[in-house]
Amino acid sequence: MTPDLILPHDGVLPHFASRPVWCGRGSTVIGAATIGAQAWIGDGGVIRADGQSVVLGDRFWLGHRSTVHIATFTHGTTVGDRVTVGRNAVVHACQVGSDVVIADDVVILDGAQVDDGVVIEAGATVFPRAHLPGGFVYAGSPAKPQRPITLAEVAERAERLREAAGDGAPAAPADEPEVEESVFVARTARLRGRIALGAGATILFSCELQAEIGPIVVGADTNIQDNSVLRSRGEGIVIGRDTTIGHNVRMGDCRIGARSLIGIGCAIAPGTVIADDAMLAAGATTDPGQLLEGGHLWGGRPARILAPLDADKRSMMSRIVEGYCEHGREYRRLQAELP
Structure with missing residues (x-):
């Protein structure tokens, strides 16, 4: 199974370590993206490496309508193994370690560093250049530590987030508006x-x-x-x-x-x-x-x-x-x- 849309950037196509486990409706991968084994990309999931690289580790899970992107002139995005991203989240021009849970509606911004063994609660914002040390649950805007967490708890939270994702909402039929050539x-x-x-x-x-x-x-x-x-x-x-x-x-x-x-x-x-x-x-x-x-x-x-x-x-x-x-x-x- 492959994404609905794969495009090169500057002549470079994405590289998949193995065929993804799942790619949902409207999923898109672009440019210099390297994606590890056993990836799961939800409906409307977008991975864009158009100007810097995106490197995603093994067993990366991207929830419905979530986005991974870069900062064109300054930062790529690097994500470790066993990272779970919920729905409507954005992982942008940052570094994320392994065994991390990024819940629904989270935004991680340019230059941020998230260490191994972290849970970021729903709706949180990780500010630019912030550093989130491992072993904690974070929440709020800006995201701040709430309590310690073990790797076993992180794995349990990841499993619960994936189970809660379910199927994406059925896509409404689209129109094809008349647009001029520059659009x-x-x-x-x-x-x-x-x-x-x-x-x-x-x-x-x-x-x-x-x-x-x-x-x-x-x-x-x-x-x-x-x-x-x-x-x-x-x-x-x-x-x-x-x-x-x-x-x-x-x-x-x-x-x-x-x-x-x-x-x-x-x-x-x-x-x-x-x-x-x-x-x-x-x-x-x-x-x-x-x-x-x-x-x-x-x-x-x-x-x-x-x-x-x-x-x-x-x-x-x-x-x-x-x-x-x-x-x-x-x-x-x-x-x-x-x-």
């Missing part, structure tokens, strides 16, 4: 309803855009990254141009301005308005109807102002947009070559 929509993305995609927009792997009630409008050169889910239930979703929606974002009816960035694993409540030139840190949430002013870095649950949006952050946001425009052009070419 990239991944073959494993699912779009339904009234959706307008601006020139150069990029909709990445295993995303879901559901606009059967209210419309979804995505601005020019905006990217929506792997496993993000946008559901309009009324007034619709409007996203400005040159904006980044990170991996595994959940979003209801809202307005997001131009040149903004919504970080990995954020949850945007219905009625939220995010102004132009705003950045929402990974793992943050908004309250219904909340207004996020431009020119600031926001974070927390619910989001609050953390700092002014300085020149370095603005430059980083611009580089991400440019990089994803390039990714979109390349993936569009590669996808067109597939049978």
